[in-house]
Structures are given as C-alpha cells and as structure tokens.
Amino acid sequence: MSIHRLLLNARHPETIGAWVAEMAYRTAAPVSEAVTREITAGVLGYNDPLMLTAARESTARWLRTSYAWEVDPAQVGFVGDIVSGYAAVLRHFLPTGAPVVVPTPAYGPLLTVPELLGHPVVRVPGVETRAGHRMDVDGIERALAGGSRLVVLCHPHNPTGRSFSRPELSALADAVSRHQARVFSDEVHAPLNLSGRPHIPYAAVDERTAAHTITATSASKAWNVAGLKCAQLIFSAAGDGPVWQRVAAFYLRSVSRLGVAATCAAYDHPDSHDWLARTLLRLRANGDAVAEAVSAMPGVSGSRTEATYLAWLDCTALDLADPAAYFRSRAGVDLADGAEFDGPGHVRLNFALQEPVLAEALAAMAASLRELRGSGADPSHVRGGLTDRTGETA
Template sequence: MSVTPLQALPLDQLRQRSSTKWRTYGDDVLPLFVAETDFAPAPAITAALSRAVALGDTGYTPPDPGIAAAYSGFARRRFGWEIDPARVRTTCDVMMGVVEILRRVTEPGDRVIVTTPVYPPFFECIPEAGAVVERVPLRDTGTAWELDLVGIEAAFAAGARAILLCNPHNPTGTVHSRETLAALADLAARFGAVVISDEIHAPLTHRDVTFTPFLDASPVAARVGYAVVSASKAFNLAGLKCALMVTAVDETSAVVRALPAEVEWRTGLFGAIAAVAAFSPESDEWLDAQLAALDANRALLAELLAANLPAARYRIPDAGFLAWVDLSELGWGDNPAVKVLRDARVALHLGPLFGEEGRGHVRINFGCSPEVLREAVERIAQISR
C-alpha cells in the first residue's frame, strides 16, 4: 500500500524551536547532528498535550497513566510481540532505565559489554552504575555490520557480567536478526550474564526489514533480558521524559519491581500523556507517513553522496533517521565533523564519540526535508574540491 510521505516543516518555522538542535548553532548552520526530527508532531500527541495544558494538568505522574497498556497494544500491532502490561514500569528516559537496571544486576567493578561504534552515552551510563565498559566492536562483513558473537563469548568467558545492546543499533542503523539475538541470549545464559536491550529506535524500522524485540527472540532471551523503550525518537518527544522498562519473566520482573518508587516518579506527566497518544492506533498513520519520508531520505542520501562525495562510504540503514558515513578518504582527520562545521557550516555528530571505530566518521541526521539534506551535502562537497 502506498503511503504519502510526511513533509518536514520549513526552516524558518523550525528555527523558532528552542531545543538543542536549533539553539546550539547560529542560523547559518544546518543542524544535522543531534537526534531530533523536523516534522510536526503526530496530531494525537498535539491534541493530548493541548488538552493537558488547557486543563492545567501539570501535576505529578499517576501510578498508572495508561502507558503500559498503550505500549502493549503498539508492540502487538507493530512487532507481533505480546507484552504483559503488568511487566512494564516507567522512568524518566532510556539511559536512566539502563542505569537503574545495571545497578541491580551488576556489582561495582563488573564489566559490561558494548558493541562499538555505539551511542556515546553508553560509555557514561555504565560507569554511573558502578560498572566498567568492555568494548567488543561490531563485525564489518563488507556489506553490513553484525554482532561479533565470538568476541562476545570471549568477553563473557573472561567475566563480563552483562551486555548493553543497541537494537536497532545507533549509529549504523543495523537491525539484528532473530537468530543473532537468540544466539546472544544463549551465550548470556551459559555464562550467567544478562542482556539489557535499548530499543528506542525500534518503531523506526523500515518496511524491508523485520525488527525482533530481544525479549521475543527466544524463551532464553525472555529469561536473561531486559528491554528499555520509549516513544521519544520515533515521535520526537525527548524533552518530555518518559521511558519504559519491560521484562518477560517473574525473575526479571521482580528486579524491576524492586526499584525504588523514585525511579518511577521521575517519569514526566507530559511524557506519559504524549507516549500514550503516540502508541495509540490513532498515531499509526502518522508513523507510517514519517517512515515513508525517512525511507526516501535514506535513499536520497546515498544518491547525493555518490554524486557529490564519491569518496564517502555509506550503507543505507535498516532503521531510524541516522546515517553512519565514513569520510576517511577525504583526509579530514580523525574527526571530520570539525572541518565540516567550520568550513561548510553543517553540524554533524562527531564520529570518535562513538568509540575508536568512529575515527574518520560522521553521523548524519536525515530526519529533515529533502531540500535541507541536499543543501547539506552540497555544502560539504564544496569544501572537498
């Protein structure tokens, strides 16, 4: 079925926003760095928040704002995943949920695996929980990235107690297969380790790929895993502060239930209200339209780079609105985003922040209009000549 792509808002309107994307740099810079998108909110979200403001509904978040049931329905519709709403608990954001779970499943000094290049806050939230980062880089097959199960097995065998999984992966946009996730679960079970799966980008999996929630990958995965999810990336709600911690069996559910009440009190009321609206069937059409726009843009970026920056290396991502691009051959050093910002006035995310594997790379946010994406690449091409 054909879906009409969502249209990004015009730049003059976007520049009136007060978020990080639009207040970090001046109006001469095209901001394609932080993970914020340029679309108007889903109508159901706008209506729900507008009603809350009109009512003065700005107090404390209630014990059951309806988000567990809403996400359960969303997961069933979008992923074919059956969730027991009683096994869902909320908190402020995904990284806070990760830290709180890590504090309960690791001891101070325990090693936690991350699969680099990976979302930079992973390197901060693990020490915040008292653990130590252990890097096991993704395997580059030449055509895709995948988990290095041999390397992960070695790390578990050497004593790593957990793995912090990015599924779908940021920055590469990789969606791990059910078979890979099941194999990871088997390794964790063998060594008595746990898997914490950050699935914030899952709603943005593109139509030609199937997303498998880690907890649904196998019965073993359900036993060893925790998932932390949010509407914030797919629906551009990061400032409203709401995430969900999801479990699948009694043992892991007990761990999350035992978290202090304050962990749940940190959930923003507007975040909960917006998330209920986002995960409702009423927002499915909007999400599909956004995915159509992002699908077009991920292909457009490949065309633009091939035409204007043929030395750039880019693989079309399976999910999301973030592109991982290797600019090493341009000779712009380990951190090419610095030159791009200075000389082209385009802000990209700094590759080395994602780990050693990010040297020579940039991350590009293509959750914008085709016109902005085109101008950004053309500006970068100008400084390469």
C-alpha cells in the first residue's frame, strides 16, 4: 500500500480515505528539492528578511501571470494557514462582536472560528440549481442589512467545487458595497481550476472589491504542501496594510521556513507549473470518472466539479440519517460528512486519488447502493446503528 493511501485513510485504517482535502500525489520536484536544500543546509531556524521578500515577490508574480491581478509585494502578508489568516482578519479588521455572514454549505472552520472569537455567525444557505450551487445574494444582503459586517467568500468553493463567475461576484460586490461591509475571500483552491475559464480573484473584479476585501491564498492545496505552513494574505485595501504591520510579527512566528522555500519553488519554477498542468489534466479525468459513476448511483446526485478536487454529493434521496457512516460501513469508503459543512444528507468526496484507488472507491459505493436497494431494507433501520469495519459504531 502506498504511503499516500495510508495518509488519507489514517482516520479509519481499513477504508479508502477520500475525506480530507489533500492529494494522494507527490508534490512537484522543485518543491521537494527546495525543502531538501533547506534541510541539507542544516540551519532550520527562523525566516529571514531575504526569504520573506523573495516569497512576497513570488506571490505577486504568480497572481499577475496566473490571474492578471497586479499586486504590490508590499501588500502580501504571511500566516501559517488559511484558517489562521481568517482568525487574524476577524481579530484585527472587524468590530468586536460584529456578526459574520457565512454562505452554506461551508468549510467547517469558516463556521466555527468566528464564534470562538465572539462573532455570531449568520448562515445563508446557497441555492441548488440544475447548473449547480449558487450563492443566495439576496439572503446575504438581508444578513448585511441586519447588521453583519463581513461576508466570507470561499472561491473556488469548498465543498461544492463551484468557480464563481464575474456576474456572480459582481452581484455580491453590489450587496457588500451598499452596506459598506467587508469580504474575506478564501482562494486557496484557485490554481485547481478545472472549468476551462480563468479564475477571477474577487478583489480584482473592480475598485470596490479591492477596497473591501482581504484575500487568503497559498500553494498548499495546488502543490500538496499544507503541512509546511505558509499562507498569504493580500491586503488590497489602502488602509489595511498599516493595520497588518502592527501585528504581522506575531503571525509570522507560525510560518515555517520550509513553507516559505516551498512557496517560492511552487510559484516560480517552470517545472512546478508543468507539474500543476499535468495534475489538472489528471484531476479533470478523475472528475469525469466521478460524474459518470455518480450518474449511475441510485439516490445520489451531484454537479460536475469546476474547481478543486472535491465532489459534493447529494444523498438526501437515500433517506439515510448519516450517508457518510453508511458508505464507510457498507462500502469501506471514508467520505467527509456533509453535516460538518452545514449540509446534512450530503457527502464530500476527494477525487485526487490514485486512479485505481478512485475506481475501487466508486465501484464499492455503487455496489453498496445496489445492495441497499436490492435488500428492500428500511432506511430507518439503517439509521439505527451502523457498525463500520473499524469497529466504531456510527
């Protein structure tokens, strides 16, 4: 069994792990080489100003060449990861106790972190259409009219895999601007664009969005280096940079020197760009395989993933209280529970797996549904107490 499969199924060792958002692929050679050079040098100390300056410049080049977004390197700040950056924005750029709008479904920490810091969360469910998930901009505007001061945008969207269009982003900008609110835009999955149309950074839509947005990004998802702890905050609003400078040193303490080296290698090296291009081809093929398999699964539906390597599957028609527990127990596939994203009755499937493993997982899921359908089992009985293959009771 490969080390990558072991990492992904470590939560439930006798299952196929398709739950956590990391790829079961080795990272790009220049990234590995950059980390190896740091280790070989034998000095694993703090980050130094030269490295940080290089990483700011690398980030700005990546944003310019990838998205035509001109960012001054001085606008780039560093945090350990996206969630840490989110917490920093809540602490330093939002009035104490101000409510936060989180469109749902949403990556779990986007829902839980504000409440830990004293900010009530206003959940605004998205709209599911035949064309896929959509933000409920009218609902977001009602929340802003009720006193919320920050909208959390996950773009591309985790867990649904949507890549929001310019008209959708502009509609959100209209609502935010009318209420003089702010946006925290989590764009960590931006390089993982499977749609064929370019990613549009929210802050780059127009002058209004630049003036009310703090953007979070990282090489962590696209190059599979989340454990190296180096994410970036982009301060496009004129007054935000000085605020950040007063607290930047505190957050820099959680940024890994190895992560900084990996970030520069990912963003700058042509071979890293080639690796990403090949990986995107692989992910598109895997996404097609998921869409084809899901279309033949009775009671399961989902829209094609436009970005990320995540498929959001609607299992509500199965009438199971916990679809994730069902698939873990009956198919041996460990999926993320939709309830963690405020999407009960759904599961999130990571398809950045080795292709034979993905095929095995999809076949096992389909077989478990045929078994459920053929057994004539009452789904309420299935709800009662599934015992999965790890011995845990679901």
